[in-house]
Amino acid sequence: xxxxxxxxxxxxxxxxRWLAPVLAVAVGYYLAARLGFTFTLxxxxxxxxxxxxxxLVAVLLLxxxxxxxxxxxxxxxxxxxxxxxxxxxxxxxxxxYASNCSEALIGAGLVRAFIPAPxxxxxxxxxxxxxxxxxxxxxxxxxxxxxxxxRLIGFGDSPYWDLVSRRFFSNVLAELTVVPLVLxxxxxxxxxxxxxxxxxxxxxxxLAIGLLGACLLVFEVPHSGRQTSPALFYIxxxxxLWAAVRFGPVGIATALPVMTLAAIWGTVHGLxxxxxxxxxxxxxxxxxxxIAVAVPLLLFAIxxxxxxxxxxxxxxxxxxxxxxxxxxxxxxxxAHELNQPLTAILSNAQAARSFLASKTADPELLAEILEDIxxxxxxxxxxxxxxxxxxxxxxxxxxxxxxxxLVREVATLVHGDLTTRGVQxxxxxxxRPLPVKGDxxxxxxxxxxxxxxxxxxxxxxxxxxxxxxxxxLATAGKVHVNVVDHxxxxxxxxxxxxxxxxxxxxxGLGLGLSISRSIVDAHGGKLWxxxxxxxxxxxxxxxxxxxKG
Amino acid sequence: MTSAAPRVAIVDDDVLVLRAxxxxxxxAGLAVETFSSADEFLQSRRPxxxxxxxxxxxxxxxxxxxxxxxxxxxxSRPIVFISGQxxxxxxxxxxxxxxxxxxxxxxxxxxxxxxxxxxxxxDRVLREQDAARAAITSxxxxxxxxxxxxxxxxxxxxxxxxxxxxxxxxxxxxxxxxARMMRKMQVDSLAELVQAWTVTQPLRD
Numbered sequence: 001x002x003x004x005x006x007x008x009x010x011x012x013x014x015x016x017r018w019l020a021p022v023l024a025v026a027v028g029y030y031l032a033a034r035l036g037f038t039f040t041l042x043x044x045x046x047x048x049x050x051x052x053x054x055x056l057v058a059v060l061l062l063x064x065x066x067x068x069x070x071x072x073x074x075x076x077x078x079x080x081x082x083x084x085x086x087x088x089x090x091x092x093x094x095x096x097y098a099s100n101c102s103e104a105l106i107g108a109g110l111v112r113a114f115i116p117a118p119x120x121x122x123x124x125x126x127x128x129x130x131x132x133x134x135x136x137x138x139x140x141x142x143x144x145x146x147x148x149x150x151r152l153i154g155f156g157d158s159p160y161w162d163l164v165s166r167r168f169f170s171n172v173l174a175e176l177t178v179v180p181l182v183l184x185x186x187x188x189x190x191x192x193x194x195x196x197x198x199x200x201x202x203x204x205x206x207l208a209i210g211l212l213g214a215c216l217l218v219f220e221v222p223h224s225g226r227q228t229s230p231a232l233f234y235i236x237x238x239x240x241l242w243a244a245v246r247f248g249p250v251g252i253a254t255a256l257p258v259m260t261l262a263a264i265w266g267t268v269h270g271l272x273x274x275x276x277x278x279x280x281x282x283x284x285x286x287x288x289x290x291i292a293v294a295v296p297l298l299l300f301a302i303x304x305x306x307x308x309x310x311x312x313x314x315x316x317x318x319x320x321x322x323x324x325x326x327x328x329x330x331x332x333x334x335a336h337e338l339n340q341p342l343t344a345i346l347s348n349a350q351a352a353r354s355f356l357a358s359k360t361a362d363p364e365l366l367a368e369i370l371e372d373i374x375x376x377x378x379x380x381x382x383x384x385x386x387x388x389x390x391x392x393x394x395x396x397x398x399x400x401x402x403x404x405x406l407v408r409e410v411a412t413l414v415h416g417d418l419t420t421r422g423v424q425x426x427x428x429x430x431x432r433p434l435p436v437k438g439d440x441x442x443x444x445x446x447x448x449x450x451x452x453x454x455x456x457x458x459x460x461x462x463x464x465x466x467x468x469x470x471x472x473l474a475t476a477g478k479v480h481v482n483v484v485d486h487x488x489x490x491x492x493x494x495x496x497x498x499x500x501x502x503x504x505x506x507x508g509l510g511l512g513l514s515i516s517r518s519i520v521d522a523h524g525g526k527l528w529x530x531x532x533x534x535x536x537x538x539x540x541x542x543x544x545x546x547x548k549g
Numbered sequence: 550m551t552s553a554a555p556r557v558a559i560v561d562d563d564v565l566v567l568r569a570x571x572x573x574x575x576x577a578g579l580a581v582e583t584f585s586s587a588d589e590f591l592q593s594r595r596p597x598x599x600x601x602x603x604x605x606x607x608x609x610x611x612x613x614x615x616x617x618x619x620x621x622x623x624x625s626r627p628i629v630f631i632s633g634q635x636x637x638x639x640x641x642x643x644x645x646x647x648x649x650x651x652x653x654x655x656x657x658x659x660x661x662x663x664x665x666x667x668x669x670x671x672d673r674v675l676r677e678q679d680a681a682r683a684a685i686t687s688x689x690x691x692x693x694x695x696x697x698x699x700x701x702x703x704x705x706x707x708x709x710x711x712x713x714x715x716x717x718x719x720x721x722x723x724x725x726x727x728a729r730m731m732r733k734m735q736v737d738s739l740a741e742l743v744q745a746w747t748v749t750q751p752l753r754d
Binding site for chain 2: 332335336339340341342343344345346347348350351352354355358360365369372375376379416418419420422423424425463464466
């Protein structure tokens with residue numbers, strides 16, 4: 001320090017960014033350690049479930065590698081204050097800190113070597129890495145380190161192999177229950193968990209009550225002394241399956257710790273089917289039971305989730321592909337649509353230059369010209385904005401929308417195409433706003449498809465008949481968009497039109513209408529097709545309207 | 550005939566483009582009128598002289614249809630096409646049907662002014678020819694039946710003797726008819742007569 005006062009700009013009144021994670025690690029580690037102590041089956045010093053190490057692994061897996069060191073350091077004060085209360089020699093307390101950190105570093109380090117990003121349990125590949133590195137390798141290797149340290153310090157008189165195996169199973173169980181819990185919840189919160197429907201809350205509550213009831217029934221009854229029926233162990237299983245199938249990885253990762261805590265709590269209090277004369281056997285039985293249930297169920301939930309995600313992805317990919325194909329067909333029209341404002345800008349600017357050169361320019365005229373140039377530029381910009389949005393392959397994003405606005409935007413996009421086809425657009429929009437909830441790009445994709453189909457259907461019509469009518473209308477709780485052409489209509493049953501790969505166009509993919517229908521379905525609406533008596537086809541999109549407020 | 554300055558009619562469905570082209574041509578000192586659709590243009594009063602600048606693709610009746618409609622209405626105003634995309638078939642069709650030029654948007658000022666001036670010049674020439682044709686036609690109408698017969702023979706190079714034989718009359722009589730016909734047609738030589746007569750004949754390919 002050179003004694004100069006610190007630059008005022010460097011002093012921040014806000015707490016530093018590292019403070020929250022450090023406090024979270026310290027408090028979490030301390031509480032986890034206290035919890036671990038309560039699961040100790042006296043007289044053996046090793047807890048049945050020791051969660052602090054697993055918590056550290058989870059934190060490291062979520063953090064950037066360069067932050068690991070101070071996150072581990074943050075656990076030290078928590079470790080000391082938790083362990084020193086138990087009257088263990090200071091050297092042993094520090095030794096345990098070292099072995100706990102080694103477990104976290106081995107587990108997280110190995111995973112990071114395979115998957116160089118914060119770990120997400122959303123694929124079987126990631127889950128395999130998790131099981132091998134975190135659940136198996138980390139407890140195994142660190143238990144040898146731990147037992148070696150205990151022997152070197154000379155603490156207690158347990159045989160070396162007993163130390164290794166007891167600590168191993170205790171930590172396997174902890175890794176298996178704590179890490180998925182933290183990782184899946186972090187992912188759910190991080191992805192901005194959507195507000196669930198009330199029915200899902202009711203279901204979750206019913207599941208929680210059922211699971212707790214089952215656990216009470218199995219694990220919290222006095223031990224009768226006679227051989228327990230093995231069938232009893234299966235009672236929580238339906239609820240765990242329920243959690244895995246209906247609530248995915250988060251569900252099972254939450255349900256498993258609940259059952260684990262119930263089983264261990266009962267056992268520690270002399271209740272349930274696991275109690276035996278030998279405390280270490282009792283502990284082993286509980287641990288093996290939970291491990292045997294947890295591994296397949298976790299994998300099952302993750303596999304199910306991965307498959308759903310892949311299906312969702314390929315559907316989104318197909319939707320995007322079809323949209324890009326449609327925009328490709330539209331490219332000539334879009335060039336026209338951009339050329340118009342460019343023409344207006346150039347001609348206006350050259351006119352202004354001529355007026356100025358000939359000294360016949362009055363300020364009012366020049367202001368009008370500039371105003372038109374601005375309008376033309378904004379028009380081109382708007383087309384490009386919409387195009388960019390439609391070309392992008394984004395996540396589905398539901399938001400409150402106004403159907404009239406969407407129809408007008410699509411009308412701008414197809415304007416050039418309709419013009420080159422000599423089609424007149426007759427917009428008959430409802431006067432009041434028509435609110436719906438939906439994905440803007442996807443709904444625009446539907447309207448774009450219907451309008452382009454309608455325009456193409458009229459290629460053979462006379463110029464007076466080439467009119468595309470697009471109307472919007474609200475009825476009780478519903479919003480309707482009607483796209484009507486004066487073409488030849490269609491000769492097949494309407495259902496055929498919506499089949500994938502059915503097309504009447506020489507270069508068509510046959511995806512437009514089938515994808516339009518699935519988009520409308522996903523919005524809780526319906527897409528209908530009908531032939532009009534006077535010739536031509538009518539497509540009707542009906543969407544649930546968004547209640548006000 | 551009125552002596553009003555020639556006017557340039559612009560037909561484009563895009564109001565922004567329409568206004569911009571209007572200003573551009575006004576800045577060049579031209580008299581302009583604007584129409585935002587083919588129908589609006591067809592319903593307007595035809596000026597004494599001028600040309601048409603029109604967009605090829607418009608909703609409803611497009612540029613090519615409008616060109617056809619003008620031809621059917623015997624409106625000979627020369628046409629300059631402007632188009633967002635230079636589609637070859639459309640431009641060929643337009644030029645075959647007598648368009649002066651085919652410009653692609655965005656249009657550069659000199660190109661447009663050149664095309665418009667060429668169109669106005671073509672219009673002027675056409676109108677002059679029309680006027681000349683009209684004058685000769687009115688002179689033709691002053692000829693008697695016999696003078697017209699003589700003219701028909703003279704312009705294909707027949708001699709007075711041959712004409713007299715063909716019409717069954719004396720060579721002297723033919724000479725009188727011929728002199729009177731030449732006077733009424735206001736020509737001094739056979740060459741001038743043939744030229745005037747040719748103007749009134751329908752064009753052949």
